[in-house]
Each structure stands twice: as C-alpha cells, then as structure tokens.
Amino acid sequence: MNVNILGSPSKYIQGRDVLERAGTYLAPYGERILLLADRDVLPLVKDKLQKGTVDTGTELCFAIFSGESTEEEVERVIKLAEEKNCGAIAGCGGGKTIDAAKAAGCKGNFKTIVIPTAASTDAPCSSLAVMYSGEGEWLYDFFLKQNPDLVLADTQIIASAPVRLLVSGIGDAFATFYEARACRNAYADNMFQGKGTNASFALAALCRDILLEDGYRAKQAAENNCVTKALENVIEANIYLSGVGFESNGCAIAHGIYNGFTRLKKGSYLHGECVAFGTLVQLIAENVPAAELEQVYTFFERVGLPTSLAELGLSLTEEELAAAAQASSDIGISHNMPFDVDQDILRDAILAADFIGRSRKEEEKS
Numbered sequence: 001m002n003v004n005i006l007g008s009p010s011k012y013i014q015g016r017d018v019l020e021r022a023g024t025y026l027a028p029y030g031e032r033i034l035l036l037a038d039r040d041v042l043p044l045v046k047d048k049l050q051k052g053t054v055d056t057g058t059e060l061c062f063a064i065f066s067g068e069s070t071e072e073e074v075e076r077v078i079k080l081a082e083e084k085n086c087g088a089i090a091g092c093g094g095g096k097t098i099d100a101a102k103a104a105g106c107k108g109n110f111k112t113i114v115i116p117t118a119a120s121t122d123a124p125c126s127s128l129a130v131m132y133s134g135e136g137e138w139l140y141d142f143f144l145k146q147n148p149d150l151v152l153a154d155t156q157i158i159a160s161a162p163v164r165l166l167v168s169g170i171g172d173a174f175a176t177f178y179e180a181r182a183c184r185n186a187y188a189d190n191m192f193q194g195k196g197t198n199a200s201f202a203l204a205a206l207c208r209d210i211l212l213e214d215g216y217r218a219k220q221a222a223e224n225n226c227v228t229k230a231l232e233n234v235i236e237a238n239i240y241l242s243g244v245g246f247e248s249n250g251c252a253i254a255h256g257i258y259n260g261f262t263r264l265k266k267g268s269y270l271h272g273e274c275v276a277f278g279t280l281v282q283l284i285a286e287n288v289p290a291a292e293l294e295q296v297y298t299f300f301e302r303v304g305l306p307t308s309l310a311e312l313g314l315s316l317t318e319e320e321l322a323a324a325a326q327a328s329s330d331i332g333i334s335h336n337m338p339f340d341v342d343q344d345i346l347r348d349a350i351l352a353a354d355f356i357g358r359s360r361k362e363e364e365k366s
C-alpha cells in the first residue's frame, strides 16, 4: 500500500536522575501506577522513585516480574493492575520486563509507561512486544494498538548498568539503518503496514552516525559509570532512534537471523549481540561495497560486538547451520530485501560473515 506511516511514543524524557522527579512526569497517567520490575532491578530504582513521588500524590504499586514475557505473565500483571485500581502499567528494567508491561497495558487498556534501566534493546519505544514460551523461546511478535504513552530514561541508572548491555544495545541499534535501507530499496512494509517516512529514514541514518561517532566513547564512559555527552547521545540512539527507526522503517535479515538463531536453543548471546552478527550476514548477502563492510567490522571490533559464531557461543554442525538458515529464512522480515532470499543465501552469508570475522582477528594477532 502506498501509505507512509511513522509511529513513536507520545512522550520521551531522558536525563540524569529523572527518576528523582518521577512524580511530575508520571502524574498525568494516573493516581496509582503499577510498576513491574524484576528482583534485581527493583532495589536499583525503588529509592529514587519513592523520593520522586513522595510529594506528588502519585502512588506506585510495585510488582515483581516473573522473568519471562509470556501470555500467563501478561494476564497476571493485568489482574494485579485491576485489583489495585491502577491507571497505568510501567515496565521498569530490560527488554522482557518492558515487553510484558507493554503487552499488559495494551490488553488491559491501561496507559503504558516504560522506564528502561539499560540501553540494551530497542524495546522501550516500540509498539511491539515479543512473546516467549516459558523456556524463553521466541514465539511471536505481539503488535500493540499504540506505542507507549511515556518513556522515561534515567541516564545515571543506565550508566551504572553492566557495560555488556550498552554494547548489546549498540549492536541492536546499529542494525536499524541497514535494515531501513534494505526495506526502502525493497519497497517493503514497515511494522505499521506502511512505508517509512522521510523523517523515519533520517532517524535511522542519525542513529548510525551517532553510534559511529560516539559509540566507543560511550562504552568507555559506561565502564566508569559516567554520564558524558557521548553516552547520552548513544542512549538516545539505542533507545529512541533505534526504537522508532526499526518500527517505522522495517526490519530485514539482521533481525531475521536473530529470530532464526533463537530456535536453535544454543549459544550464549544477548539480543543485540546476535543482531550485530545478523547485520554482517545481511551486508554480505547484499554484497555492499568493501569499504562499508570494513567500516562495520572495524566498528564492531572496537566496541566489542561479536563478529563470529564462536563469539556468540555457537559451534554448529552442518545440520545445525542448515537448520539456523532455514529458520531464519522462515521469518518474514528476512525477505525485506531488494533481492530474493532463501536458506542457501543465508547459510553461505552466515559462513562468510563468520570466516571474515575470524580471519580478521587471526590477522590482528599475527
């Protein structure tokens, strides 16, 4: 369909210690708000949130996240919010907590608020919630009626999160531009069954430019728990530009590889780490100019993103590799490319991406 659509959260607020002023920002969404966080995250935010809401009349009801974004968990959260008569559900933490909170907000007709404690995925701003089985296997993407009403990003909290999460978020965000470009060239739909707007494509390009410029410095800042301008730029790229960028432009092979690889139930990687490797696979399948491929490998090596299967904790037999390629090819977004994609193309691109990644590291050593 020849329609251009851009979706975005209604409000995005980012700054140092914004949770200490949370009441001011949360007040428009209800007198009582259910705040979903897991056992590790809650102690990191509770004091700040209580301090930030003490004088504002907004009451926070804390609920502990079960650990997986499953249909059962979503139903449980809706029930809790109904019992406590909450006006909004806030998901506080990483991708899965956020996804469960967003799905519950949508299904239960609550306002939806996202408080990311790490810049590790593009989940906070999107209207998509990933649903998993109880064992953590990707089941399906749940498309919400709308994007979150509010995203509240406290950069001091995010600066204190494990650095691997930030780097993984960089991997996830870095794919945005390349997938946007593929969708644009293929005239493929974005996540709203429309085409990207000029603004959404510009956001994707800005996302890549910020990461190339500030990605490494942001990592250094996070290693020292410092909020620098570079880190703030990368947080905005990882959370906002990537979230709006992927949804309003569309995904392609990079995320198709991630979705396919999770079916193997092998390896040890975070979402963005696998998406980064998927980006290499996509660029090789596209046969982009050598200088561009070189730029991406160099950037990944510098910030510490995986460029080989071994770095994803994967050593695959021929059958497993074929299964991964088949599973990735079965994912619809893998075909949002300006050429035909099949499992042979994906298998060989996976092998080539892995070989180049390993060879570069061996050359570096010698």
Ligand SMILES: [Zn+2]
Pocket: 121, 122, 172, 255, 271, 275
């Ligand atoms: Zn992603």
